[in-house]
Amino acid sequence: MSLLRFDNVSKTWPGVAAGLSDVSFRVEDGEMLFVTGHSGAGKSTLLRLVHLSERPSRGTVLFEERNLAKVRGSKVPLHRRQVGVVFQDHRLLTDRTVFDNVALPLLIAGTPAAEVGKRVRHVLDQVGLGDRGKALPLQLSTGEQQRVGIARAIVAQPKLLVADEPTGNLDPQLAAEIMQLFASLPALGTTVMIASHDLALVKRMRRRVLVLDHGRLVDDIAPEDLAA
Numbered sequence: 601m602s603l604l605r606f607d608n609v610s611k612t613w614p615g616v617a618a619g620l621s622d623v624s625f626r627v628e629d630g631e632m633l634f635v636t637g638h639s640g641a642g643k644s645t646l647l648r649l650v651h652l653s654e655r656p657s658r659g660t661v662l663f664e665e666r667n668l669a670k671v672r673g674s675k676v677p678l679h680r681r682q683v684g685v686v687f688q689d690h691r692l693l694t695d696r697t698v699f700d701n702v703a704l705p706l707l708i709a710g711t712p713a714a715e716v717g718k719r720v721r722h723v724l725d726q727v728g729l730g731d732r733g734k735a736l737p738l739q740l741s742t743g744e745q746q747r748v749g750i751a752r753a754i755v756a757q758p759k760l761l762v763a764d765e766p767t768g769n770l771d772p773q774l775a776a777e778i779m780q781l782f783a784s785l786p787a788l789g790t791t792v793m794i795a796s797h798d799l800a801l802v803k804r805m806r807r808r809v810l811v812l813d814h815g816r817l818v819d820d821i822a823p824e825d826l827a828a
């Protein structure tokens with residue numbers, strides 16, 4: 601059983617040539633893969649279909665063989681507990697501490713308070729921010745804020761993490777560190793899918809790469825086939 605499956609998925613808007621056009625692929629449990637392509641190629645659209653902030657115009661998206669078209673209304677939050685999301689711009693609550701920001705998905709899920717504390721401390725340690733729980737987001741550097749966003753996305757142990765240009769604002773050293781952090785997640789049970797237009801970075805990671813061009817999936821490159 602594939603964790604995620606796109607079957608002939610298209611997403612169109614009136615007046616837009618193609619958001620996505622007849623895209624099919626599968627992602628297996630425990631993979632880490634990249635989605636790449638030029639600006640406007642459809643990377644964000646593809647990820648948004650996975651966490652249900654968009655719906656396909658045609659075709660089917662399946663998560664653990666469940667057709668996401670059937671996941672509607674009150675079932676959407678349940679689906680989103682299984683799919684963590686990292687955005688380029690963090691979207692942290694600036695008036696809440698780092699700890700509170702990271703705790704949020706667990707509180708929404710109704711996790712008992714004692715468990716929340718334990719999990720948040722663990723995940724902050726994992727992203728190297730064990731001593732910054734009481735800080736406010738704006739007291740942190742950009743890279744640290746990005747790591748808080750990642751901690752928040754993985755704290756509820758999602759089956760899949762989707763990250764949209766997660767290193768776009770970061771210097772190369774920090775970007776590499778964040779990528780290593782993502783690379784450690786499959787071993788902990790989280791499959792990772794990252795949209796990035798940074799080809800050099802993507803190649804260095806030596807993972808599977810889906811290549812989009814004008815909404816079409818034009819290549820699906822295995823790690824061993826990536827040119828050095």
Ligand SMILES: Nc1ncnc2c1ncn2[C@@H]1O[C@H](COP(=O)(O)OP(=O)(O)OP(=O)(O)O)[C@@H](O)[C@H]1O
Binds near residue numbers: 619637643645
């Ligand atoms: N809500 C929308 N309404 C209309 N058109 C949209 C919408 N969302 C995306 N598009 C269009 O779909 C195409 C793909 O956009 P998308 O944001 O997925 O590309 P991208 O590869 O993520 O680009 P970038 O690297 O610049 O973020 C673009 O032509 C875009 O203008």
